[in-house]
Amino acid sequence: MESLFAVERLSTPLEERDDMITVKGLNKWFGDLHVLKNVDLTVKQGEVVVILGPSGSGKSTFIRTLNALEEFQTGEIVVDGISLTNDLKNIEEIRMETGMVFQSFNLFPHMTILKNISLAPIWVRKWKKQRAEQIALELLERVGIPEQAHKFPGQLSGGQQQRVAIARALAMRPKIMLFDEPTSALDPEMVKEVLDVMKTLAESGMTMLVVTHEMGFARQVADRIVLFDYGEIIEEGPPEQIFDHPQHDRTKLFLSQIL
């Protein structure tokens, strides 16, 4: 059997692995508002990076520029060796390699769960319908809701919908998964079921970039924490260092407010 989410588990140490995402000198403005200021970040293959920071600090904007949901003005982004330019072909390729999970699920309400998951594999990856649905069912099994395949999104609980959204992103066999506050819209009792799926995914070796306010998850699962404030990375490092010995005053302030 393939490893849990069909990603090779990696035995080489992080430092020796290839770069999956390289961001250099990234700047973005919304009109006059400078939302990303000279952001540099490199994410290794199989690394789990959790992005923390106060509201409005540019976390969402940052991960949305990575798959071209937002444009940027200056700087350089390379995802899995593909340079992110205005070239539509590059954008398409990058989007095929990156899955994204949104705070508000964004399932397609007019399609069954199975259709939601198999749509992109059929039309983008050009898989046979049968194969795509087979894989969709397997993924549903892995996120723990195989019995919901023929229901519509509106008939599922929030936690179930978010797990479907994860399965939908995974169905494209991405190399990178981006999560933008995946549990923020959920009732407390459903947060765990989604975090558990994400944890298993991380353990299977997926490269992940996660914006979240779940400190337990960050401490337990992250290889590295990155702190955003006013569009800048003010501090980064392994969870123990950030949580137990924060260097920057703004990091201390942020952590004191949230913990």
Added chain:
Amino acid sequence: MEEISFETNKEPDILLPPKTQSKALRWMKENLFSGWFNALLTIVSALVTGYILFHSIQFIFTEDWSVIAVNFRLLMIGQFPVEEVWRIWTAFGLLTVLLGLSWGLWKGSMAHVAVSILAIMVVMLVMPFIQMNTRLILGGNIVLLFLTFFIGTKLPKLKVPVLLVWLLFIPVTIFILNGFGVFEPVSSNIWGGFLLTMLIASVSIIVSFPIGLLLALGRRSTLPVVKYFCVIYIEFIRGIPLITVLFIGQLMIPLFLGNGIEISNVMRAMIGMTLFSAAYLAENIRGGLQSIPKGQYEAAQSLGLSKAHMMTFVILPQALKAVIPACVGQFISIFKDTSLVAIVGLTDLLGMGQKLVANPEFLGKQMEVFLFIGFIYFIFCFLMAHVSRRLEVKLGVGER
């Protein structure tokens, strides 16, 4: 859904007082006579309704409807030559086959359309003034409808071919009616009556929909040229009355086409109606597009779907579903507005009616003629509205 939750909100049966009154009596008490004011309203509206009904029924059954009977052919097909009527029946037969097959294949809303057409055929069949051979053909069509219905239920593979033939139906019909060199040409200038109404309405509805869709998409385009072309077109058309568009069509289309090409009055009216209704449909559809949350676009894009796939599978199905009622409203209004073509010299159903009542032979028969025409319009508009409601309910599955 609402009904169910309403039911469960009711007090449990045990708490209700013992049933001493019959259901009907209780219903009347609750709904018609709760309080003196409602009771008064009930009595007054009952009296008014009764009065109107009595006189209407009296009128319908005591009037002399011979003006309809004598001119039935004219009202239905205008001056279409008698010896060429087989062409209309051929087109009608094709329609019957398509309806029957679709009824068998899809059931649901198609069943309502098919049964309604069936009912219309049966009613015509028993009308006293119908000629014997017409009656035979109608009977044959009814049999054909049932036959193709059974074929449809047995052969689900026919779905795609039937859809294709539906797409070709209007062009084929126009081809058969006109002849276009293969048969003796029957100029569209002598098409008339209900046939003409149906043709103009169907062509305008079917052709204006894709044009409206393109205009709606174009209006949201990021290319300024496309965008402003669509905006100007839509706002220009919406700023002038249909009548004006029809006149402009009659006068300007030949100018645009130059000398070489002859284009019939009927065609000009069709083009005018189509261009007019496309602008309104575009606005309806744009409303639907705007109702789709940004997250749907982002989810589709993040999955790598191309723009075309995103629109086809994610955005348009939701947007169009949201605007079915508005679009059907537009279709119904196109259907009724076809009566305006009488003003540019065509004899559609209403135009034919006007010619009839202008004839001294049928002096004083306006009431009968216009009531009959109104009745026909009503049946078809009602049918469209009914099918659209069914469609909404059916597509409502899995709503958020």
